[in-house]
Amino acid sequence: MSNGLAWLVLFLAGLCEVGWAIGLKYAAGFSRFWPSVWTLVMMVVSVLLLGWALKTLPLGTAYAVWTGIGAVGTALLGMYLFGEARDAARLACIALIVSGIVGLKLVSPE
Template sequence: MAWVILFFAGLFEVGWAIGLKQTEGFTRLVPTVLTVISMVISLGLLGLALKSLPLGTAYAVWTGIGTVGTVLLGILLYGESSDVIRLACIGLIMAGIVGLKLVTP
């Protein structure tokens, strides 16, 4: 169950990272409120996952999910670069996430 919680914590991390861009420097109220809520949920879920997962593993997976999701949404929503090298690097991050899952009891 901790892995499922951690996965959702990572998704909310993606939400607040994307939301952060939408706040336009915290000048827009609704995106700012939604971003802060997403931050709180993400950190709360991470804290719950840490009850049974090792700190280093959980943090690495949490940030990895956030990184991969944010990069992919940056490509889809903001037209950021999707060159092969960039996608290969994202693949390496994903491989690291899977690897950590496989070696963590």
């Protein structure tokens, strides 16, 4: 797989991680059937895509980027969907995670 495709697959894996994290909230402890199914499917797809990206990308970089995408996406959707805090300190911390993701991408070998 080309490096560019590996990064795209990794990005999609991170989006799926956001999907299952938000799904956990809607599944309410896996007590609701369809949100639970969605959550489990997103978990599997996320890990499969991560594994595929790892065929090309370095483990430490890929894992950090994957969890970073999941953390940022989940935090932002938590604010939007669930009215979680949007204070400056929280947004600054999210910006730090984003800068770390971008930095890891920039210093990764092509």
